[in-house]
Amino acid sequence: MGRFHRHDDGTVHQHEHEHEHDSAVATDLGDHTGYETGADRIDVLERIFDENDRAAAANRAAFDAQNVTCVNLMSAPGAGKTALLQRSLGELRDRGVRTGVIEGDIETSIDADRLAGLGAQISLLNTGNGFGGECHLDAPMVARALTGLRLADLDLLLVENVGNLVCPAEFDVGAHSSAMVYAVTEGEEKPLKYPVMFRAVDLVVVNKIDLLPYLDFDIDLFEANLDTVNPTARTIRVSTKTGVGLPDWLDWVTAPERR
Amino acid sequence: MHELSLCHAVMGVVDRARGDRTVSRVQLRVGQLRQVVPETLLYCWDLVTENTPMAGAVLDIDHVRVRLHCTDCGADTVIEKSLILLCDSCRSPTVQVREGEEFLVTTVHFATPTAPLSAPAEENDPEENSYGPIPST
Numbered sequence: 082m083g084r085f086h087r088h089d090d091g092t093v094h095q096h097e098h099e100h101e102h103d104s105a106v107a108t109d110l111g112d113h114t115g116y117e118t119g120a121d122r123i124d125v126l127e128r129i130f131d132e133n134d135r136a137a138a139a140n141r142a143a144f145d146a147q148n149v150t151c152v153n154l155m156s157a158p159g160a161g162k163t164a165l166l167q168r169s170l171g172e173l174r175d176r177g178v179r180t181g182v183i184e185g186d187i188e189t190s191i192d193a194d195r196l197a198g199l200g201a202q203i204s205l206l207n208t209g210n211g212f213g214g215e216c217h218l219d220a221p222m223v224a225r226a227l228t229g230l231r232l233a234d235l236d237l238l239l240v241e242n243v244g245n246l247v248c249p250a251e252f253d254v255g256a257h258s259s260a261m262v263y264a265v266t267e268g269e270e271k272p273l274k275y276p277v278m279f280r281a282v283d284l285v286v287v288n289k290i291d292l293l294p295y296l297d298f299d300i301d302l303f304e305a306n307l308d309t310v311n312p313t314a315r316t317i318r319v320s321t322k323t324g325v326g327l328p329d330w331l332d333w334v335t336a337p338e339r340r
Numbered sequence: 341m342h343e344l345s346l347c348h349a350v351m352g353v354v355d356r357a358r359g360d361r362t363v364s365r366v367q368l369r370v371g372q373l374r375q376v377v378p379e380t381l382l383y384c385w386d387l388v389t390e391n392t393p394m395a396g397a398v399l400d401i402d403h404v405r406v407r408l409h410c411t412d413c414g415a416d417t418v419i420e421k422s423l424i425l426l427c428d429s430c431r432s433p434t435v436q437v438r439e440g441e442e443f444l445v446t447t448v449h450f451a452t453p454t455a456p457l458s459a460p461a462e463e464n465d466p467e468e469n470s471y472g473p474i475p476s477t
Contacts, residue, residue: 085378085401122449125357129349129443216342247375248342276423277375310424312433 133252136220140227140255147232149181150340151240153256155278157271158244160264161288163192164321166241169331170199173237178335183226183240185218192241204229208243217248220255237335246271250278257340260284260333265292269303276310284315286330291320343376346443347384353445354394363397365449371404371440373423378403406440 128134144151156162166182173180181202184193193205204226208215215222223240230238240256242249261282263271266289272279279285285307287300304316317333319326333339354366370376378401385399406419410427417428417435425435 085382085403086398122447123357124447125353125445127353127357127445129346129353129445132349132352215345217345219345251342251374273424276425277373280425309426309433 130251130253133220136224137253137255140220140223141257143227143232144238144255144257145340147235149232149235149238150258150335151238151254151256152334152339153240153242153249153254153259154262155242155246155249155259155282156244156262157246157264157267160244160262160267161321162241162244162262163195165262165286165288165319165330166196166239167199168321168324168327169239169334170196170201172327172331173335174200176331176335179234179236181230181232181235181238183218183223183230183238185222185241185243187215187243202230202235216243216245217252218242218254219252223254239334246275246278250275250281258283260286262286262288263303264289265296265298265300265303269299269306272303272306272310279307279310279314282311282314284317284333286326287316287318288321290318290325291323343380343384344388346376347381347388350385350399350445351388351392351394354397354448355392357445357448358393358450362451363394363448364451365398365400366394366445367400367402367447367449369402369404369442369444369446371442372406372419372421373437373440374443375423376401376443402446404439404442407438408435409438410435 141151154162154165170180170182180200181204182196184196184203184205185208186192186205187208189207190205193203196203206218206222206226208218208222218240232238240254242254259282261278261284263285265287287303290300292298293300300318307314307316315333317326317329319330321327350366350368354363370378370381381401382399389395389397406423406425408417408419408425408427409415410417410430410432411434412432413427413430415427415429416438417426419425419440425437426433427435
């Protein structure tokens, strides 16, 4: 705990805390855009996430204006977000739910191609840039992806975030609800290792349960660990291979209280 | 690696705040729950500021630990390292985060002193006034 900085020689080190926090400042995060000016410094007090949060609020307002429910879908790479969407889009169409997908992918259109032809509007968002690709979707990116969708013709918008259990938890994209896809092959302890992400979701879809006979995965222990970090999250057990549990997921994602 | 995009955002704030002054140091206040790796943030800062007017400015990260208020028993808990939010007194997970989610630019330091603030406002072109609040976008 303390202050980190880097010296000219490249070394990084940490000092003990040099002051007590003024909790009024630390917790009062209202409008601090006015500067106080000193001789050789200015106090800025600007929140770094403000710009993202403003864009997220604008996205949410755009969804609300068209009665669209937006759900942010997050997971580690390979847990089955795209497989879940593949199994869901046809079913949603049959239920009369007009669905759109924002597909976040660092470089390729592979996932978006897998979702083509299933009756949903797809907007692909490649996050690759000069530094090798973003690890998450943020609200301005989602706003850009919205230009590729006709919101007026949608009831439900599913945002498939970049596979990552750290960064996407930090960025509000304007969704009304958040869901995580979790594979039973990931072990029981990830809620304890990535508590910020697990705290950020309303639902955990426990996927690949068709593999349970072949694994030592203790699903009760996983749910107990989840309960430790997020007592209000629901879980639904699903196999995107066999289709078990899919109706429960579809009921959840289309429920009126999602918005 | 969200440190890279966070550094871009920090640079945007600093650039708006600095006017035409040379920045020597930027102070951040970062909560534990932001899951920022300080060494990575410093590395990314050097990367994104390279060839900008903010190149060479030192980034100072003031690390804020997590402070919780338990809505079950009313006790406050300070968490040093863990990210698991449980009340120390009654082990309840029903807690409010009072500190630890901050990510702020707090202060920008300049290499040369700024002009005195008391300069008459009418001598400043409002378009060029580097002391004014950041325009809302």
